[in-house]
Amino acid sequence: MRMTRRMFGLTAAAGALAACSGGVPRATAPVTMRPVPNAGYDAWVAGFRGRAAAKGISPEVMARAFRGAGYLPGVVERDRNQTEFTRSLEDYLAIAASDERVSTGRAMLQRHGAVLRQIEDRYGVESRVVCAIWGLESRYGERRGDVPAVSALSTLAYDGRRGAFFESQLVAALKILQAGDVSPERMTGSWAGAMGHTQFIPTTYLAYAVDFAGDGRRDIWSDDPSDALASTAAYLSRSGWRHGQPWGLEVALPAGFDAGLTGRGSTRSVAAWQALGVRPAAGGVLPDHGEAAVLAPAGTGAPAFLVYRNYWVILRYNNSEKYGLGIGHLSDRIGGAGPLRGTFPPDATGLTLADRKELQQRLTRAGFDTEGADGVIGDKTRVAVAGYQRKYGLSETGEPSAALLRHLRG
DSSP: OOOOHHHHTOOGGGOOOSTTOOSSOOOOOOOOOSOBOOHHHHHHHHHHHHHHHHTTOOHHHHHHHHTTOOBOHHHHHHHHTOOOOOOOHHHHHHHHTOHHHHHHHHHHHHHTHHHHHHHHHHHOOOHHHHHHHHHHHHTTTTTOOOEEHHHHHHHHHHHSSOHHHHHHHHHHHHHHHHHTSSOTTTOEEOTTSOBTTTTBOHHHHHHHOOOOSOSSSOOSSSSSOHHHHHHHHHHHHHTTOOTTOOSEEEEEOOTTOOGGGOSTTOEEOHHHHHHTTOEETTSSOOOOOSSEEEEOTTOTTSOEEEEOHHHHHHHHHOOOHHHHHHHHHHHHHHTTOOOOSSOOOOOTTSOOHHHHHHHHHHHHHTTOOOSOOSSOOOHHHHHHHHHHHHHTTOOOOOOOOHHHHHHHHO
């Protein structure tokens, strides 16, 4: 029998923890996050006071929350310049499960092992999975965001593309302040209002955040990540996570496999997939954890994955196929698994991931620092390429190529 996402009881609308997430953001130009005078914004706030009061927000909380808050043009700039951007699955996984993110994740799993085990015992979500979400959302707490949430949310409610949505988030943020979980000064996050170690938006915080530390506050902003990690586990648990079952695994597809059978909308029994020639990439027999789908976002000649119910639960956090695979793969790596066994084909320039890593390493050794060698070509690598091309009299394109790699090899 085919199984759809509705049969799992999961809908993307219930998730959306991070309003601007994806876990692996693209580089964006710096913008100013300081309040500036804006008469229209001030008038909007004055009108909002009545609507907030009708939602149960006290005048005292409203006054305290907006003391020092203001219109942030940088937030509007970010909101209006979210151009469509798609990384390849290869690049996404290279960033999501980079050597640094994996090694740091393993260290964090050790450092916070005691509390993560307690969280796992209470909520039934494996520690490595919680740790992977932490790593992808904020680099294990390193990048929690420092934009004042009240200013960001009120700015977007007034001048954003989704005013009603952000006004609902602002009301939720005020309810958090009214409950005493955090002060307005400490309530900071991303430019779009996602907050804390695992980037909860305010409405999700109200519904799922927990006081795991037992100090009377659900503090996802603290340097102590206990409440944030437990809140993440609570969210996944209530979304249907099944302890002891994998999210999925990498599989090998037989030659000539019909690409039309892949995708989230095409689910079959494990026995049916085995009959079609699907096998674990590591060898052996496919584990049977119920109906599953085969995902091959980069094509049937690239790494493919068999995904089970828990994968759909991850999508409740962020309804992106690549995000789900990134969390799953990173959680496996944190738990001790090795890299993917399958390989991706060369990119449009004829370079493989290993070639691109080598190109970055050689550019850096030549004095043109790419600030890392993950094989993902971003702005820093392009600047380095252009500098090298300029120095050696090559056509200055700023783009990597097989010819450039040969030149670097000498």
